[in-house]
Amino acid sequence: MIDGLTDSLEKYMDLLSARQKVVASNIANVDTPGYKTKDLNFQAEFQAASYLNNPLPVEVPDLPVKNDGNNVSLDREARLLAENNLRFTLASVLIRSDLATIKSAINEGKTSA
Amino acid sequence: MSLLSALSVSASGMAAQRVRSELLVENIANSETTRTAEGGPYRRKDAVFSSTPVPSAFSSLLDEQMGSSLMGVTVAGVSVDTREPDRRYMPGHPDADKDGYVAMPRMNPAEDMVDLMSATRGYQANVSAISSVKDMIQRSIDILR
């Protein structure tokens, strides 16, 4: 139970929170002229053997550019906001369930010590 | 730099959209104003946004030197319309010049209404971002329960 899964989940949550920060930046800059949407290369960072504490954002290609040079799409950012939140919730619940199983093994399944 | 810094980013977005909304509302209210303190008709104002790194009380020196990639937004300035004002033929108006023309603000209130809706939408999006990030932070705290 204390296997690589908890480490994987922690890394997953790290990357998700970094990605959510980038999404928040994009949303704040939805009306800034010349601002280009940023994102993280999630799968590449997740599967990398070691990752920087600050994964670098990359620009997102193929987004329509508005007249003032800004290419932030609120629909895309809203979708990512919801998706990152759900994945983060899932990872948190899985970690809690892992830790609860270990705890119950320590308590030998008895509710009163 | 934790997830909490994302809250500063979204807060900066909300502040900027609010400033923009205030300017747009001022434009709409003054769409027929012929007399201002600077003399002449009202000139349309707009907010100039620029993206800036978000400082935070908790960010470390290392973060600032590495160049935080989190860009908030600030209002860099207010741009005032410098075009020639409209001239409308209204003899008998107290501000009419010798030919009977009155200098009116060069504005399209419909355009400002649409911009106001867009600012509102941007503001709401920032509010959603804050709510979502707050939820994620709550989930992290839940691991301790």
Place this chain on the structure above:
Amino acid sequence: MTGPITSINPIPNLAAIQPAGQSSEPGAFQSVLSGAIQTIESANQGATTAVQKFLTGENEELHTAALAVQKANLMFDLGLQVRNKVVDAYQQIMQMQM
């Protein structure tokens, strides 16, 4: 009346006492126990794999991973409770007066 001391009859040979628990085939209980542990372990492994697949995006289905994890947890809990009952039963037997 006293008589001459006669020799003591030798004690008949008893079979050497076998050490307890040693038999020629493995106890049925032992194999059941290791089989159960094996099942729990493989369910846990399956759950870990399912979650890893979800995280890396190989198998996108969330419910597969969630169900696998719940199943593994339930099997572990069940195994734990059975173990507790067995230990209790053993202790009760040990306390019985012979």
